[in-house]
Amino acid sequence: MIKKTNAFLPLLIPYKKEILLAFFSILVTNLLGLAFPWVIKIVVDDILVRKDALLLNITVVSLAVIFGLRSYFGYLREYLVCRVGEKVVRDLRLRLYLHLHRLSVRYVENTPAGSVISGIIGDTESIRKFLFGGMIDFLYSFFNIFFVLIILFILDWRLTLAALLFFPFFAGLFIKFTPRLKAGHSFLRGKYDELTARLNEVLSGIRVVSGLAKEGYESRRFALRQEEILEASLGSHRMGILLWMASEFISSLGLAVIIWAGAKAVFSGRISAGTLMAFYSYLGMLFSPVIKMVIINNYYQEAGASLERINRMLLTEPAIQELKHPVVLSGLKGDVCFSDVSFAYDNGKWALSDINLRVRPAETVALVGKSGSGKTTLTKLILRFYDPIRGSVFIDGHNLKTLQLASYRGRVAMVLQDDYLFNASIRENILYASPDAVEKQMIRAAELANAHQFISALPQGYDTRIGERGIKLSCGQRQRISIARAIVSEPDLLILDEATSSVDSETERLIIEDAFKNLARGRTTLIIAHWLSSVSYADKIVFIDQGRIVEEGGHFELLDKKGHYWRMWQEQNRDPVLRYDDALQKAD
Numbered sequence: 307m308i309k310k311t312n313a314f315l316p317l318l319i320p321y322k323k324e325i326l327l328a329f330f331s332i333l334v335t336n337l338l339g340l341a342f343p344w345v346i347k348i349v350v351d352d353i354l355v356r357k358d359a360l361l362l363n364i365t366v367v368s369l370a371v372i373f374g375l376r377s378y379f380g381y382l383r384e385y386l387v388c389r390v391g392e393k394v395v396r397d398l399r400l401r402l403y404l405h406l407h408r409l410s411v412r413y414v415e416n417t418p419a420g421s422v423i424s425g426i427i428g429d430t431e432s433i434r435k436f437l438f439g440g441m442i443d444f445l446y447s448f449f450n451i452f453f454v455l456i457i458l459f460i461l462d463w464r465l466t467l468a469a470l471l472f473f474p475f476f477a478g479l480f481i482k483f484t485p486r487l488k489a490g491h492s493f494l495r496g497k498y499d500e501l502t503a504r505l506n507e508v509l510s511g512i513r514v515v516s517g518l519a520k521e522g523y524e525s526r527r528f529a530l531r532q533e534e535i536l537e538a539s540l541g542s543h544r545m546g547i548l549l550w551m552a553s554e555f556i557s558s559l560g561l562a563v564i565i566w567a568g569a570k571a572v573f574s575g576r577i578s579a580g581t582l583m584a585f586y587s588y589l590g591m592l593f594s595p596v597i598k599m600v601i602i603n604n605y606y607q608e609a610g611a612s613l614e615r616i617n618r619m620l621l622t623e624p625a626i627q628e629l630k631h632p633v634v635l636s637g638l639k640g641d642v643c644f645s646d647v648s649f650a651y652d653n654g655k656w657a658l659s660d661i662n663l664r665v666r667p668a669e670t671v672a673l674v675g676k677s678g679s680g681k682t683t684l685t686k687l688i689l690r691f692y693d694p695i696r697g698s699v700f701i702d703g704h705n706l707k708t709l710q711l712a713s714y715r716g717r718v719a720m721v722l723q724d725d726y727l728f729n730a731s732i733r734e735n736i737l738y739a740s741p742d743a744v745e746k747q748m749i750r751a752a753e754l755a756n757a758h759q760f761i762s763a764l765p766q767g768y769d770t771r772i773g774e775r776g777i778k779l780s781c782g783q784r785q786r787i788s789i790a791r792a793i794v795s796e797p798d799l800l801i802l803d804e805a806t807s808s809v810d811s812e813t814e815r816l817i818i819e820d821a822f823k824n825l826a827r828g829r830t831t832l833i834i835a836h837w838l839s840s841v842s843y844a845d846k847i848v849f850i851d852q853g854r855i856v857e858e859g860g861h862f863e864l865l866d867k868k869g870h871y872w873r874m875w876q877e878q879n880r881d882p883v884l885r886y887d888d889a890l891q892k893a894d
Contacts, residue, residue, distance in 0.1 A: 346584055413625065450595045635714055729775075
């Protein structure tokens, strides 16, 4: 337990004063709670025998003071525990969240979203429940057992030793059931991860689910996973209940034996009736914490599994590492150079091979080719989401690996095919890239993106909330918001990745392409496009096929070569009637 919690000591250190005060409150509360059985002994052996009214009054007043102090320190203990617990979990969640942002895009892409969310929310809650619930109860029970044992030995050491004969049975139960409980909690947490991940996928793709009438199918899958969770959960509960009932049975059996032995001790005159009553009371206070510690063990096993998962995430080193003293850029010229770059994903297949490419400042370069040819991978290397396996990428003469990522990426903007918009207002989405921009800059960006007109027509204008992923807007409107967001950040380097391919209206496509020209003006721009007609104006067109650059040049230059680019141009611009006639001929 101590070894596993060491990783979280840095989180506890800032609150050491509150923790020490809580520890002191636990100690005082425990000691004050031990007074009542001794008072019973005094009442039975002294007050009732001598009929001493003064001693009775003193005892009752003292007892009232003790109860008052115990309530005060009990409140202080609980408040401090809750206060520190919530703060530590807040810090831990923040630590996990910040570490998640340090990890590479590859880690996030290869890890189910449900598992990440479950770790940040569910696992940290398990930690809080144990460290500041179960652990405090454990400490309270430990001190209780320690002090009670001292008092029991003082009252009668023979009866105390007889009671302790049953404790090895408790130890045996712990040794037998603890590994099973831990394995059960780990398995159950894994099932919850699967459920969370699937639920996240279904909610994100609800239009696909509804459009294909798969509600029933998804409901059945959800119910099946729920049944798996129910079975796993009941299995863990069964072991926990069995451990509890076995502990309670042993406690009851021990108590029965002690009642018999205690009565015999009174018959023989070895102890008084008051001493026996006090002994029974203290003995009850001994077995109760032991049973509580059995329950706390369940919390510990659950928290132990969570601690392991959190540690795995925190110990995961980012694949993209910065130098200790990276180069901080205040701005970019936009000179991009690929030198003998090759890259492969985890499947081992080369996505890019021997790429040599130069993009000069303020130049617009189009990357074209069939799907899966490596165009998007090339832009991911520019953003340093991944590092090349061979070769280097240079920005303004600097190896990309030497740059401070925050300062570099802050000068880059990208607009994707299905760019992400947040469940917030249009204003918040546009200003997300540059929160300090003033109203005038935001409106200017929207105008250049050809978005101001439709935004102004909305009932709440720029304060209109657009739903998750901008679902309340059309595809073209979402793209124009994304373009405005890119413009307001005033980037030096711009990446447009298939940003018009999902727009279903030719008019909307032309509006967006006009916005792209506004955005690209005066800055280095890389455009990934499926439709060649949308990038014919580019300064340079690079045709990529199976991860290699096979052609490079201007639009007319490439058409004159009658190579890959020319063939794709012919396919995309062939007359629809001729294409239909060709199909008929093939059918014949």
